[in-house]
Amino acid sequence: MKKVSIIIPMHNSSKHxxxxxGSVLNQTYFNIEIIVVxxxxxxxxxxxxxxxDDDRIKIIKLDQNVGAAKARNTGINAATGDLICFLDxxxxxxxxxxxxxxxxIEQNKYAFIYSDYAYLKNGEVQHIAHVPDSIxxxxxxxxxxxFTSTVMFNMELLSKQDIYMPNVQKxxxxxxxxxxxxxxxxxxxxxxxxxxxxxxxxxxxxNKIKALKRTWDLYxxxxxxxxxxxxxxxxxxxxxxxxxxx
Numbered sequence: 001m002k003k004v005s006i007i008i009p010m011h012n013s014s015k016h017x018x019x020x021x022g023s024v025l026n027q028t029y030f031n032i033e034i035i036v037v038x039x040x041x042x043x044x045x046x047x048x049x050x051x052x053d054d055d056r057i058k059i060i061k062l063d064q065n066v067g068a069a070k071a072r073n074t075g076i077n078a079a080t081g082d083l084i085c086f087l088d089x090x091x092x093x094x095x096x097x098x099x100x101x102x103x104x105i106e107q108n109k110y111a112f113i114y115s116d117y118a119y120l121k122n123g124e125v126q127h128i129a130h131v132p133d134s135i136x137x138x139x140x141x142x143x144x145x146x147f148t149s150t151v152m153f154n155m156e157l158l159s160k161q162d163i164y165m166p167n168v169q170k171x172x173x174x175x176x177x178x179x180x181x182x183x184x185x186x187x188x189x190x191x192x193x194x195x196x197x198x199x200x201x202x203x204x205x206x207n208k209i210k211a212l213k214r215t216w217d218l219y220x221x222x223x224x225x226x227x228x229x230x231x232x233x234x235x236x237x238x239x240x241x242x243x244x245x246x
Contacts, residue, residue, distance in 0.1 A: 001031045002106065004098055004152075005081030009071035010049070011039040013089035016198065018048055023092035025054055029099040032056055035075040040065040045089075069165040069172035076160050084153045084163065086173075090198045091149040097194040101152045104190055111157040112180055115150040115190040119244070121199040129197075129243045131189040137181035141222070142235035144215065145243060146187065148173040149195045153180075168221070171214040175221065212237070 006024055010017060024034055034057045038046050049059055060074055072086060083102065087093065097115075105113050119126040131145050140146070151173075153163050162180055165172040181187060200207065215236055219229040 002083055002102060003081040004029065004032045004083045004085060004102065005075075005079035006032060006034050006085045006087055007072055007075030007079065008034065008036045008087050008089055009039055009068050009075065010036055010041060010045050010089045011065065011071075012041045012043045012045060014041075014043045014045045014048055016090040016092075017045050018052070020087060020089050020092050021049065021052055021057070023095070024087065024098075025052070025056075026095055027093070027098045028096045029102060032098065033058060033079070033081060035060065035078050037071040037075045038062060039067070039071045067167070067169065069167050072172075073164050076164060079155075079160075082155055084155055086151055087149050087195075091195060093149070093195050094193065100190060100192070100194065104188075105152055105154055108188065109154075109157075110188050111154045111185050112177075112187040113152050113190065114146045114187060115194040116192055117147045117150050117195045117197050118193045119199050120196045125196075126199065127244060128193055130191065133191070134186050134188045135181070136186045137178060140178055140181050140187075141219075141224075141232045143239040144174050144236060145239065146174075146177050147195065147197060149197065151177075166221075168217075170210070171218045174215075175218055178218075178222065211240070 008020065021034060036049050036057065037060045040062050046059065046061065049057065060078060062071065076084065083105065101113060114131060116129060116131050118128050135143065163176060165176045168175060216233060219232060
């Protein structure tokens with residue numbers, strides 16, 4: 001049975017961290033390690049995790065706030081699993097997420113997989129994001145559909161260097177997917193909701209503007225021509241609208 005490493009970066013996550021980790025402990029797939037990387041929280045997040053009595057949980061405490069990318073990379077360094085997943089501290093999984101993904105990735109010998117997910121607000125599902133069956137680098141530039149908490153990497157086909165996240169303030173997950181796909185790999189999706197994304201309480205309009213800027217900045221990192229950046233950006237906006245409302 002393959003071992004799965006689940007990396008959870010945590011910063012002042014006391015409101016949701018118990019439900020997040022609980023959704024991993026309650027999985028039907030048992031051969032796991034949960035690597036919680038505390039990014040210098042000042043609330044009681046760490047004490048909550050420490051009360052969760054399960055020897056599959058490992059807590060790494062950082063002595064300064066380094067951001068999500070470095071926190072996830074710290075978790076990657078510590079991971080010993082054959083497969084690596086990420087889970088954000090305010091999201092959670094359905095009970096058989098790992099069992100279904102391990103079967104899917106193993107049967108097909110895939111390097112990189114993801115799934116549908118649901119937007120959750122005030123405890124209620126607002127919308128379901130349906131993902132394509134597969135996506136390559138060129139397609140991913142136009143469609144940022146891959147959600148971090150649904151990703152699974154096959155470390156028998158990838159190296160840790162391949163999946164280290166670049167140290168950018170925002171969008172490090174998308175930049176990582178592009179880095180992996182640029183190797184000629186195609187990612188594959190499961191058309192079933194396996195994770196719940198908790199919509200933040202900040203202004204939606206503010207978040208949208210920041211997302212647009214973040215994606216444009218990521219295109220600049222890819223050294224795309226101006227025409228290609230504009231074309232991909234227009235496709236990205238359309239796909240983002242479809243994902244949220246259709």
